[in-house]
Amino acid sequence: MAVIRKATLSDLEVLCTLEKRCFEKKRFSEDHMTWLLENPDATSYVYYNEAGIVASIILMRLGRIGKVVSLGVAPGHRRRGIATQLMALGEREMKTHGAASMRLEVGTTNDAAIMLYESLGYEIVREMPRYYSWGEDALAMKKPM
Ligand SMILES: CC(C)(COP(=O)(O)OP(=O)(O)OC[C@H]1O[C@@H](n2cnc3c(N)ncnc32)[C@H](O)[C@@H]1OP(=O)(O)O)[C@@H](O)C(=O)NCCC(=O)NCCS
Numbered sequence: 001m002a003v004i005r006k007a008t009l010s011d012l013e014v015l016c017t018l019e020k021r022c023f024e025k026k027r028f029s030e031d032h033m034t035w036l037l038e039n040p041d042a043t044s045y046v047y048y049n050e051a052g053i054v055a056s057i058i059l060m061r062l063g064r065i066g067k068v069v070s071l072g073v074a075p076g077h078r079r080r081g082i083a084t085q086l087m088a089l090g091e092r093e094m095k096t097h098g099a100a101s102m103r104l105e106v107g108t109t110n111d112a113a114i115m116l117y118e119s120l121g122y123e124i125v126r127e128m129p130r131y132y133s134w135g136e137d138a139l140a141m142k143k144p145m
Contacts, residue, residue, distance in 0.1 A: 002082075004089060007044035007056060009037045014053045015046070022072030025134050026107070036060075036069065043093050047073075047082055057086040059094060066094025066145070068104035071113070083116055095145050102143040107136050117141050 007015060012033060019027045028036070036042045036058055047055035055073040059066055068090060073082045091102055105128065106113045122141040131138035 002047060002049040004045050004047050004085065007037060007046045007058075009034065011044075011046055011053065012037060015044075015056055018053060018056055018072055018074060019070075021074045025136075026132060028070065042069065043090070045086055045089060047086060049077075051077070055082045055086060057083075057090050059090045061094065061097050061099065062103075064098060064100040066091065066097070066099035066102045068102065078112075084120065087116075087120055091143075091145065100145055102145065104141050105131060105138045106141060107132065107138055109136065114139065114141075 012030065015033055015037075016028075016030055019033070037044060039060070041061045042058060043061075044056060044058045046053045051074075054077040056070070057068065058070040060069050061067075068087070071083055071086065094102060102122070104117065104122065106117060108127070120143070122143045124139050125142045126140050128138040128140055130136070
């Protein structure tokens with residue numbers, strides 16, 4: 001049976017491993033992940049099933065904005081609605097804390113994620129040339145709550 005629960009610092013190692021499985025380039029360092037897990041304005045959820053922790057989402061409250069900082073589902077567990085569930089939970093959490101809109105950035109070549117976010121009602125608000133450290137452009141996306 002699958003369970004979603006809030007992540008804690010005790011999930012640090014498994015979250016860093018999951019980042020490596022999900023992202024070829026964009027990975028958070030252990031220090032940055034620790035900072036996020038300890039940050040009172042951030043909320044993280046892990047999704048686990050019989051295979052262990054296979055997905056996570058990290059969100060931050062920035063005033064009236066709820067920001068999706070990271071979302072990853074391990075290969076082999078994709079296209080089963082896991083990201084959709086995590087996003088719905090994250091949006092609810094941000095709304096509870098007063099967010100009027102959701103924001104995120106996604107690489108312009110990340111078709112799977114762009115399609116996911118569009119399917120959830122996110123719209124592209126602008127392009128951000130060379131947003132990532134390796135030179136890839138990003139799209140800023142937004143969804144009113
Ligand atoms: C993007 C990602 C989070 C999607 O996770 P997921 O659990 O597979 O997504 P879902 O099953 O909830 O997909 C919901 C919808 O999004 C769209 N979608 C998701 N992956 C897609 C793909 N590879 N191709 C086309 N559409 C896709 C579809 O509309 C899908 O609905 P459908 O399966 O009924 O057609 C996952 O592919 C991933 O972890 N990728 C690597 C990390 C990453 O890029 N994270 C986002 C960073 S901004």
